[in-house]
Amino acid sequence: MISLETYIISTLVENKPGVLQKVSSMFRSRGFNIDSISVGPIESSDISRMTITIKGDERTVDQLVKQLKKLIDVIEVNILDPKNTVYRELVLIKVNCKDTNDRNDVIIFSSIYNAKVVDVTKESMIVELTGTPDKIDSFIELLKAYNIIELARTGVTALARGNGNGTRGIY
DSSP states (O other), rough: OOEEEEEEEEEEEEEETTHHHHHHHHHHHTTOOOEEEEEESSSTTTTTEOOOOOOOOEEHHHHHHHHHSTTTTTTEEEOOOOOGGGEEEEEEEEEEOHHHHHHHHHHHHHHHHTOHHHHHHSSSSEEEEOOHHHHHHHHHHHHOOOOOOOHEEOOOOOEEEESSOOOOEEO
């Protein structure tokens, strides 16, 4: 049995219409699911960083990366080494708070996880948390007991540590 590992792919692309669609179509056409994708301009507004997380085996991911690099609008592709990478995700969670005890519990849990309460109504609270996907998953699991009304996650964004590119390989 082939072991599936999570890979973080950092890609610099031209910041123009249709590039996200071309990249996601390339993954789709090869029957590959994207676990998360985040895109935004870098310090140069004509270039965007696309951070893509996928699950796969090393051979298949290497092939996907080579195909990705062949796209005209792709400038650079790196597979980031998780040991040498800072990666984070943002989540907003709206939780039902039927009474003061629930509200206090959510505030205490938020404090423990370094989450921030960003909205409060009589019936609910919205909590914001930034962290690794595992930390976010753990926080969500904890709040399920309080009836999560809505949830929105951004997907992983990442940068290599230090001066190097912190990659497993540049393609």
